[in-house]
Amino acid sequence: MNRAIAPVAVVLGLVGIYLSGNDYLINLGVVCAIYTIPAIGLGLLFGRCRQISLGHAAFVAIGAYVAAITSNEYGIDPWFSVLLATLTGGLCAWAVGKLMFRLSGHHLAMATLALGMIVHTVLVEWRSVTGGPDGTALINPLVLGSVDLMSDRAFFLLGWGVACLLLLASDNLIRSPFGLGLRVVGESESVASSIGIxxxxxxxxxxxxxxxxxxxxxxxxxxxxxxxSPDPFNVAFSLKLLLIVALGGYSGSWRLLVGVFFVVVISEVLKAFGRWDTIIFGLLLIAAMLYPQGWLGGMFDQFRQSRQATAGDKRGELN
Amino acid sequence: MDTFFQILISGLVVGCIYGLVAIGFTTVYNVTNVVNFAQGESSMLGALLTATMITFGFSLLLSAVCGILLVGVLNILVERVAIRPVGKNITKGILITIGVSVVLQGLAVVLWGTNAQALPTFSQQQNFNIGNVVVASQALWVIGTSVTLMGGLYLFLTRTYLGRTFRACAMNPDTAALMGIPAGMIRGLGFFMSGGIGAIAGIIIAPMALMQYDSGAALGIKGFIACIIGGFGNPVGAALGGVLLGLLEAFASGYISSGMKNAIAFLMLLVFLFIRPGGILGEFDKVKR
Incomplete structure (x- = not known):
């Protein structure tokens, strides 16, 4: 019963936003959905498995460019190009993972940071393919039947539909033997090896x-x-994703949304501060690390625990 | 041949700076096990603070000393407020120091804007010739200061009581604390020194390369790569790695193309990370899981 509260609340909230018809809110909602999807993956990697990735924006960029180039240059059906982008992202990450996980700690962090920068540099310099710093426009829109999905409203439904399905899937995944295994690896690799993981x-x-x-x-x-264009896929984007996972209490499921809403709303609010915005963002990052439960995720935990009045598992603690 | 020497000198100059930044990393890493991702910001802040003091009419020396001390004290503060509470947690240490670097860069934008600041060269005479090779006077200042600083640091660590307590903390802070060494203060000292060394690096290179709010980040990454090349946690290795990286970059941009400069640095990083993560002088066992 309790497990249903978060999804139902989220869906009700989203329906509320959609029905309100407020264009600004719906636009923000789309941004949230776009942050949520990679954050779910990072929630598994960083939240559960405790492996840091400072170059996650690289995979988002690879997906974006693969979709753009395959549909523009080769005329591939947009839906198929989205599938290709997903597969390419996964394949690249697999190859990178094979190499990078020989490292740990600081070395892993620096290597992933370097990866992010290398991909960014390639996107800027390889003009003939990527269009260089000016970027590239997508010619073919994503169409469902006769509905053009370019509009915010249509995309709100698509993005959140995908995000909610993925959230459900990851919620199940982290309860599965695989997900528990991830958590064991995150806690202690020697323990994991000793029990056959x-x-x-x-x-x-x-x-x-x-x-x-x-x-x-x-x-x-x-x-x-x-x-x-290459510009949005910078280190700051990777950092925002990490901040989302940290604020969501290092979980890979619904609580991530707390982090997503917080980061997106904060980014919106900070725009008013002009040059002070990066300072406030940095302070937030520091504060989120010093208060490990993630303030909001932690409050959510306390709320839930006080309701259940049981000694539930203390998730979201970074040792 | 003249081109060769010209490139050699510019490589040495850049290499000395990388070496100093790398030593800054090492100083903090040895006593705290934290890789300070905000290391490069010390150089940027040192140079910008000095430039501002000079515009207020202070002499170069006084401004530089003030800049170095300010950055050192700032580093102590950062250590106390943000880094000490997380203890030995590597992931948090990384993210917090990144947060610190974001904050410092943001502050630099607010205080100095995004324009580059210039420092005057230290001596009146700009250039002089050795044979057909033109040497900027500042290049000698950079090499001289770096060598003196590195030598002084070596003497400090090996010959003085404080230096020995510092090394004791680097080997094992807990045991050092049991021997009556104030490990907390030594941590502070480590951060102060790394900030000061970083600031010196920034100040001596500023007359040759303009400094702006984001110059520190690039320096920091190069310094880290120098650490990896030389062996993390080894001050001699850090200096060596810095000089090696500087020379490689200079020759790559001199003989291949200037666009290759950063590619060489990242390539070196990946090669060393995967083939010899312990660096030239470091011990492999320390980084191997």
Missing amino acids: KPNALKVAAMTISGGLAGLSGALYAYWLGYI
């Missing part, structure tokens, strides 16, 4: 899933905006 295999699997979801989100973003 291969830490590296699980890390690579989590990386592959998260890369695929990042690619999917990138493709959807590209079709929604109809135009992509």
